[in-house]
Amino acid sequence: MSDPSPPPITLYSTEVCPYCVAAKNFLKSKSLSWNEVRVDTNPAAREKMVALTRRTSVPQIFIGDVHVGGYDDMMALHRAGKLEPLLQGEGA
Template sequence: MSDTPRILIYTTAVCPYCVAAKNFLKSKGQAWTEIRVDADPAEREKMVALTRRTSVPQIFIGDTHVGGYDDMIALHRAGGLEPLLESVA
């Protein structure tokens, strides 16, 4: 069994896209683990190493890096988000 959280979101305190991503996931009945990279430089370094991106949010569902809010919404519109959510349920 993996110790990877079902949904992991790297965020900062003042990030409208982070809020939008969390609200969207909440509307889908999802829970997540949030890591604030503005409060923890080591976690920011880990996020950049994992994603090769410096922007937030960065969203993981299981072991899959979905990307940011726009990426998640694009995946949802393409029909790819729900199967991912079901795979980690």
């Protein structure tokens, strides 16, 4: 059985958001790549983010189809040992 490919990471962000920078630095420290969606320059992307998450704050982070939440949510998952399985495509 081959390993599943890791799910894509999507990060909804703005240019001047300190939590967005922190989230990107954390992902970078784990040698992960992500698809960044800027909601400050793209109103349609902001509408999509709010529709998907029911939140207006950034960052909003998705791993595959799983909405992780913001930076603090991602760090809480990481501390609980639940982020790694998600990153490896093992589901929530």
